[in-house]
Amino acid sequence: MKKIRNVLCILMSLSFCGALGLLSCTTSSGGTYSRSVNADEAAARKNKASKPAGSSGSGNSNSAGSSTNSGAAVSGSIGWSGSSTYNQDDAEVIIVIDQTPRGTVKLQGLPFGTPVMVDGQLSGGNVFDLLPGQHHFEVRSFGFEVWEADVEVEVHKTSLLTVTLIPASFHIIDVDCFNRSFNPGDPGYFGQVRLRVNVTTPGAFQWQVLDSKSRLVKTPAQVKAEKASTDVFWNGHDEGGRILPPGQYTLLVQAQDQQGAVVGPEYRQDVFLNDDSERRTWVGGSGFSGPFFVPDAKVAPEHTWTLSTALVSHLAAPDEPIASTLVWLNSLRASLNEYSEISLLVTNVFRPLASDISTNWTGFTGSWKMGLSEGALSYAVGLRGTFRSFNDDSTDYYPPAWDGLANFDGLSITFPMEYSDGPVRLFIAPEVQISSFYPFWTDNRWPSPDLFVWSTLRFGLEARLTNPLRVALSAAMKSEPLNKGSPALQLPLSIGAELSLYTNSPVNFTAYALGEAGGPYSYAVYGGIGIGVQF
Secondary structure: OHHHHHHHHHHHHHHHHHHHHHHHHHHHHHOHHHHHHHHHHHHHHHHHHOOOOOOOOOOOOOOOOOOOOOOOOOOOOOOOOEEEEEEEOOEEEEEEEOOOOOEEEEEEOOOOOOOEEEOOEEEOOOEEEEOOEEEEEEEOOOOEOOEEEEEEEOOOOEEEEEOOOOEOOOOEEEEEEEOOEEOOOOOHHHHOEEEEEEEOOOEEEEEEEEOOOOOEEEOOOOEEEOOOEEEEEEOOEOOOOOEOOOEEEEEEEEEEOOOOOEEEEEEEEEEEEOOOOOOOOOOOOOOOOOOOOOOOOOOOOOOOEEEEEEEEEEEEEOOEOOOOOEEEEEEEEEEOOOOEEEEEEEEEEEOOOOOOHHHOEEEEEEEEEEEOOOOOEEEEEEEEEEEEOOOOOOOOOOOOOOOOOOOOOEEEEEOOEEEEOOOEEEEEEEEEEEEOOOOOOOOOOOOOOOOEEEEEEEEEEEEEOOOOEEEEEEEEEEEOOHHHOOOOEEEEEEEEEEEEEEOOOOEEEEEEEEEEEEEOOEEEEEEEEEEEEEO
């Protein structure tokens, strides 16, 4: 019931936001906005008419002085201490200049190019104009101790600070932790925690992994720190390479001297292993079938969103040369809550070798998915709708993802299911689609536009070759229109492959291959590359 309430709230919110958007557009086109523009134009005409012939400027001024200019208009700032007035297109424009009282701090003895932290914000140079009050300065230069100072800034006064950098002995300044909660089964960056160890000079440090009872479960080799910041990663495995049980763990970092003895304080970071998240950056995503929609029954983790882009080229067909069709796919996938997510896919199809420019088109696909179960066996339900920039089937080609909604306007519902318990994931996604067009291939049995309802079935597997490298293989078939008395699945058969490399950052790279067969002499082969990033 909780899931159903969340879904209803989401749908109501989206409808309400859409209504507000339409209302605001209507108001902007013929209401407040238009009245404001008309009033500005009327004021400009009145101002022009009131000036003597040949006048080109205004004599208005304030206590801070005035000037007359003829450059581009810029207006708006903080404070009203000064202004300049000039004419542009016969309209008087006033520039308000920010002259908020400030003070100055100058650092002496600072090596050129050394970064400075002012109130926790990274800055450059050695002269700083600041608002009155107390400010904190911090200088970190590799090989030297951290220099810090507090200064009270006064209005219209310059404070001089002398920076004295003292050669440092090796020790850890601090330790930052990224991706603190992670699933070891996720690929690359998503399946590990990253520690950034900041040190004073070149040296070495040791780090260990403790469980919730402070028992040692892993001691990696000593790490050599050759620069100011050094990153280390832990993927949730113990000394024997086995994935540890979900729960809280502590990463302990300590500096060491040349003899391997611990020096300085220890630094602890608590991290959390979980097995309920699933991070993927496939183009499209959200559980739908068709090439580049490798079915996914898991919902993206809360408060995350993914951007992906891919360029796919036509490679082979009986009557089509290489690159005769180019497809550019861009997708956004965002988590709504722990139960559901939304995604938007924009498909641009280009036919550079075609003389008819109308064969180029753009499609917009929006989808929503709700997870229905969690664990090794999971399944979900998804809704999808597509709008295309033109509504005819005059072209005799089909770009990747022939499942209809990539080509024509329509709606669909899908029920993706998957089973994953180790390095292999099995998936299947039945889908029912409805559209005014039908992606027939080698025959013209049904005129269009008309109402067509058909089904597709995509199935396949994903294998983890190594933690950062994964490959997915899938195949799909579709039915003839169910409402035309032909319910059986039929050719064409669509086969897709994706090879993804996940790096030690939120970015991953994917290579795509796609083959479609409509019969012995009807086929198409596509290939391409893509980039995805998740936040």
